[in-house]
Amino acid sequence: MTELDTAADPGLRDRVVDEICGLLPRVLKREVSGATADTTLMEALGLSSTAALELVLELEERLEREISVEELGRDDFATIGTLAGYIAANLLPEED
Numbered sequence: 001m002t003e004l005d006t007a008a009d010p011g012l013r014d015r016v017v018d019e020i021c022g023l024l025p026r027v028l029k030r031e032v033s034g035a036t037a038d039t040t041l042m043e044a045l046g047l048s049s050t051a052a053l054e055l056v057l058e059l060e061e062r063l064e065r066e067i068s069v070e071e072l073g074r075d076d077f078a079t080i081g082t083l084a085g086y087i088a089a090n091l092l093p094e095e096d
Contacts, residue, residue: 016084019062020055027055037081052077059087066092 009015017037024032028051041047047055060067068090076086 013081013084013088016059016063016087017080019059020080020084023055023058023062027051027058035080037079037084039080041077041080041083047077055083056087063087063091065094068092 014037021032021035024035024045028045028047032045035045039045041052056067056069056072067087071090072086076082
């Protein structure tokens, strides 16, 4: 999954939601079932700030792109969907 571009790929947010759901068991070190875009990260899943950072780093590796974290705030971690929306909108261009 390399050439990610939000303008060219309107389904990018949904793909990022899928990637987050796939990474959660690894980051949280436990089984996570039934997670959706509406699942709250902190309240329902108990995501800590350390685990949130790990999740973003894992996503960068999985997506093979850097994520601009300059504007990333606590509100972006409200749900899987809000985080996916932020990431889809803040992927940095690939370097040549």
